[in-house]
Amino acid sequence: MRPALCFLGGARPRPRVHPKNESSTTMSLHVSQNTPARGVLGRMLALALAVFALCLASLPAQAQATGGLGLVVERASGSLLVVDQSERTSIGRITGLGDLSHASLVYSPNEQFAYVFGRDGGLTKVDILAQTIVKRVMQAGNSIGGAISDDGRLVAVSNYEPGGVRVFDADTLEMVADIPTGSKTVGLVDILGSRFAFSLWDKGETWIADLSGKTPQIIRIKGMGTNPYDALVTGDGRTYIVGLFGEDHLTALDLWQAHPEPQIILPGYAKERAGLPVYKMPHLEGWALAGQDFVLPAMGQHEVLWVDARSLKETGRTPTHGQPVFAISRPDGRQVWVNFAHPLNDTVQVIDTVTKQVIHQFKPGPGVLHMEFTPRGHEVWLSVRDLGKVVIYDTETFEQLGEIATESPSGIFFTARAHKTGL
Amino acid sequence: MNRLSIILALAATPALAGPDVQALERLVLQDCGSCHGMTLKGGLGPDIRPEAVAHYNRDSLKMVILDGIPGTPMPPWRPLLSEEDAAWIADYLMIGDSK
Numbered sequence: 001m002r003p004a005l006c007f008l009g010g011a012r013p014r015p016r017v018h019p020k021n022e023s024s025t026t027m028s029l030h031v032s033q034n035t036p037a038r039g040v041l042g043r044m045l046a047l048a049l050a051v052f053a054l055c056l057a058s059l060p061a062q063a064q065a066t067g068g069l070g071l072v073v074e075r076a077s078g079s080l081l082v083v084d085q086s087e088r089t090s091i092g093r094i095t096g097l098g099d100l101s102h103a104s105l106v107y108s109p110n111e112q113f114a115y116v117f118g119r120d121g122g123l124t125k126v127d128i129l130a131q132t133i134v135k136r137v138m139q140a141g142n143s144i145g146g147a148i149s150d151d152g153r154l155v156a157v158s159n160y161e162p163g164g165v166r167v168f169d170a171d172t173l174e175m176v177a178d179i180p181t182g183s184k185t186v187g188l189v190d191i192l193g194s195r196f197a198f199s200l201w202d203k204g205e206t207w208i209a210d211l212s213g214k215t216p217q218i219i220r221i222k223g224m225g226t227n228p229y230d231a232l233v234t235g236d237g238r239t240y241i242v243g244l245f246g247e248d249h250l251t252a253l254d255l256w257q258a259h260p261e262p263q264i265i266l267p268g269y270a271k272e273r274a275g276l277p278v279y280k281m282p283h284l285e286g287w288a289l290a291g292q293d294f295v296l297p298a299m300g301q302h303e304v305l306w307v308d309a310r311s312l313k314e315t316g317r318t319p320t321h322g323q324p325v326f327a328i329s330r331p332d333g334r335q336v337w338v339n340f341a342h343p344l345n346d347t348v349q350v351i352d353t354v355t356k357q358v359i360h361q362f363k364p365g366p367g368v369l370h371m372e373f374t375p376r377g378h379e380v381w382l383s384v385r386d387l388g389k390v391v392i393y394d395t396e397t398f399e400q401l402g403e404i405a406t407e408s409p410s411g412i413f414f415t416a417r418a419h420k421t422g423l
Numbered sequence: 424m425n426r427l428s429i430i431l432a433l434a435a436t437p438a439l440a441g442p443d444v445q446a447l448e449r450l451v452l453q454d455c456g457s458c459h460g461m462t463l464k465g466g467l468g469p470d471i472r473p474e475a476v477a478h479y480n481r482d483s484l485k486m487v488i489l490d491g492i493p494g495t496p497m498p499p500w501r502p503l504l505s506e507e508d509a510a511w512i513a514d515y516l517m518i519g520d521s522k
Binding site for chain 2: 075076099101102119120142144160161184201227229245277278279280281342343367385
């Protein structure tokens with residue numbers, strides 16, 4: 001039975017999950033209170049209650065909305081903490097996900113399921129309402145991230161070993177396509193039309209795979225540059241930007257073109273400056289668009305770089321505290337929050353995108369690994385690995401609003417990502 | 424902690440204040456782990472478990488840690504680590520986790 005039918009009977013969903021048991025306990029209490037009722041009315045009431053009880057028994061999980069929930073990756077313990085944004089608290093934990101160092105995840109369009117990509121090649125589908133693993137497959141030896149198709153039908157994983165992309169049915173996790181690339185494969189994103197774009201570390205290429213038909217159709221774009229380490233696609237699915245370890249520039253593609261051509265952006269951004277050691281590769285994410293500029297972490301330099309989103313010309317640089325790992329725009333684009341590589345990963349800087357100046361700097365604690373904004377940007381949640389906490393800040397006042405105890409937290413993922421291309 | 428005592432026994436200069444073993448182990452797992460994987464079996468960087476680094480001798484592995492490998496993402500750790508720290512890490516990698 002579907003929840004809607006049950007609700008006609010006047011059943012109101014309990015505000016919080018769980019509790020197959022809790023619900024049935026409550027119900028049996030009601031039934032026993034009401035069974036003494038006599039006559040037709042009494043029987044009808046008893047019948048209605050019985051139907052109600054059946055409804056509750058058959059919907060253990062659907063009774064809570066998911067738009068305010070999220071998952072925090074607990075990298076060392078192979079678990080996910082289920083968090084509630086408005087309550088600023090955790091409401092459960094899902095365990096048994098294997099090696100979650102460098103894990104990321106994507107959400108199903110209905111925000112009920114998450115697909116978790118583990119470093120050990122594990123692909124796990126979890127139900128965030130029931131707080132359980134639905135299915136788990138070991139799909140490769142070593143993987144680096146994934147994406148979900150626009151229609152939610154396909155989940156793709158990019159792998160280091162064996163190098164390539166594998167695509168799975170989102171319902172069953174059966175493999176539907178295997179795309180070997182002969183290279184470590186990075187920067188996998190979804191684009192409209194059941195397509196995925198990804199880049200080849202060893203070959204300097206970007207491939208666009210169209211999975212709308214029976215067999216994948218692949219466009220190979222050569223000459224992207226040496227050693228792509230990550231990539232991003234903008235929310236409109238138009239601009240794909242590849243970060244390069246082996247070049248002094250980045251490369252962009254206009255995916256709205258039938259035959260996208262590599263365009264060099266920020267040529268020679270570190271020219272005549274010594275490259276500093278990179279103790280952690282930066283990440284590129286779909287949150288790079290801040291107003292009309294992209295903000296991008298420089299490789300081997302302590303700065304972020306600004307590029308006009310249409311012309312792809314440089315519009316500025318902002319010196320930063322260390323080698324940026326994430327430079328993430330608040331959803332409204334007014335601020336960019338930056339965290340840093342080891343050994344400066346205890347610090348976060350906030351940059352105003354109008355002036356491109358650092359307006360706030362603070363030390364949340366040792367090992368700030370990730371930052372996630374609430375969907376409209378009033379709060380930011382930071383994972384502070386070595387404190388074992390997620391710490392929550394107001395993005396206007398920078399005041400701390402709360403904290404949640406976790407084990408070695410890394411990525412924080414709110415369910416609103418379900419509705420954004422490239423996330 | 425059998426493994427640690429073995430490693431400590433192997434440390435080059437036991438007379439000096441030894442390296443901060445806990446901090447170094449954390450560094451290997453968390454920071455080396457960001458490229459080599461938290462289980463050290465590889466990621467963007469190669470597998471660095473004992474069998475995979477067996478072809479190094481201790482000194483050459485120490486030099487790789489301190490000076491990096493130019494032209495690859497392996498950075499020089501000399502700005503952050505002493506020779507002694509690097510020697511400890513080389514031993515740690517070659518002996519591995521015996522737990």
